[in-house]
């Protein structure tokens with residue numbers, strides 16, 4: 001059957017052009033709505049397969065208001081927008097559209113976007129269904145096991161974590177006339193490590209007496225329906241004293257999800273989730289909860305008949321309950337070589353453990369030096385493809401004229417210089433994964449070919465007569481803002497949506513400074529081993545300067561700094577760290593400082609000086625590479641190695 005589309009657009013001519021375009025391509029247009037009420041009426045008459053949605057419409061309501069309803073009804077939608085302000089775009093993005101079309105649009109873009117939206121929607125429905133059944137199996141097994149109920153709740157929480165992320169979970173009976181606070185809480189303190197926060201622990205942590213906690217409990221509204229609060233709404237909730245406010249203030253929680261269960265005894269048992277992220281919860285969590293309700297209801301009914309036993313205050317992992325599919329390696333409780341425990345990194349670990357065992361394409365986003373390559377390697381290692389190759393391609397350093405043959409290969413004689421047949425990187429990665437680093441640098445002409453590989457899972461060698469089927473998982477990474485690249489015409493929208501099926505955003509180091517001490521220890525250990533030194537740590541003064549620095553080069557910059565410091569340190573403690581003085585006037589160096597400069601530091605300073613002279617330009621005539629007499633690609637890698645970023649070169 002033809003796909004049906006509802007057009008929500010108040011400009012008559014544009015709406016009509018769209019209708020003709022869609023009908024010509026074989027779509028069925030269920031109607032044209034000019035306002036939100038008009039659209040809701042048409043949806044009431046016939047639910048369309050997809051909605052094309054303008055942001056500004058007739059009347060006070062906007063497309064963004066309608067989007068919330070469409071999300072609840074699980075109808076995919078694509079925004080049609082003229083150039084909007086950043087605020088509007090941010091609000092639109094928060095509704096998680098299935099596509100974006102920027103006016104004026106070409107017919108081809110409209111059709112491809114519709115096709116991509118359908119694909120994404122089907123995959124996300126399928127994915128959420130898979131998530132539900134997988135979790136259901138785990139919960140059924142673990143809730144039936146003969147362990148005490150605090151452990152059961154803990155294991156249930158651990159199994160739920162990848163699907164419903166939380167930094168604090170509490171669970172317990174809720175009664176309007178409760179005379180005490182009795183919930184069991186679990187504070188996440190590591191990837192697979194939780195601290196039990198029952199009423200007694202909460203009293204100690206908050207300095208409240210039992211009766212004060214009970215008084216707060218009495219003031220806490222009891223939710224009888226599942227509900228989620230993003231940061232702004234949660235702040236409203238926290239205006240009044242309540243247990244939620246106490247937990248939010250004590251553990252710095254910013255969003256909240258409440259999932260109540262009516263248990264067979266006639267009582268209500270509530271699971272409460274809290275996150276330090278402002279936007280951790282959405283409607284899909286409530287949908288997932290709907291799938292889990294029957295098993296949870298029975299299990300909680302049984303739990304309530306079991307007498308509670310004392311639980312240890314720190315409960316660490318036994319990951320036996322978190323079983324994966326038989327082919328994929330079990331998800332570890334720590335991720336080798338990835339150091340850190342901040343809640344932002346724990347979220348990354350959750351995403352990793354969720355996506356690694358599948359074949360889904362992953363897009364890793366993050367500033368330079370945040371660990372994108374390391375995460376890509378981990379995804380491959382944790383996938384059933386781990387015995388096959390992981391092939392890395394850096395799209396920024398391959399010369400534009402070679403990149404196609406590098407990726408797809410060529411036949412002998414297919415172009416001047418093609419003296420032999422060449423197997424491309426995609427073919428080399430067959431059965432394994434390909435890591436397309438710096439995908440934002442891929443030339444636009446090649447992007448369409450990559451899209452074809454993603455869609456049709458086949459490649460064509462240059463000069464080849466036929467297509468070759470390949471089975472490769474794509475992991476891409478970029479430090480660019482791909483949406484901006486799309487808006488400026490440098491990155492194809494259709495490819496962006498295909499790659500962006502499962503984005504993993506790596507936080508910059510300045511947002512997770514609590515990880516710095518562990519990273520420092522890790523790098524000291526690493527460089528002690530390389531140099532045979534026995535450095536034990538940093539002075540308090542050095543650590544405090546690391547904590548107040550803003551880390552433009554992220555973990556790579558920290559790693560290089562520790563490497564240099566280990567080399568320069570004579571004793572067992574690093575007393576001083578030589579941090580660049582960003583944005584401050586350069587003071588003349590003392591003779592002591594110049595004496596201490598390493599070769600790397602000298603090289604770094606020299607490159608920075610040349611880059612400044614060339615106004616940050618690397619390539620072409622008069623560019624830094626020409627002045628330094630090295631190929632631009634070599635300069636790029638040197639800059640990366642030395643932690644030099646063009647954006648931070650104060651070029652004024």
Ligand SMILES: Nc1ncnc2c1ncn2[C@@H]1O[C@H](COP(=O)(O)OP(=O)(O)OP(=O)(O)O)[C@@H](O)[C@H]1O
Nearest residue numbers: 337338339367368369370371372373374479555556
């Ligand atoms: N969490 C971590 N723990 C320990 N080392 C890390 C971590 N993340 C990154 N590193 C190290 O930091 C360095 C930079 O990481 P990586 O090359 O993966 O960054 P990247 O984001 O891919 O950088 P670019 O965008 O410049 O290619 C590497 O030496 C890597 O091993």
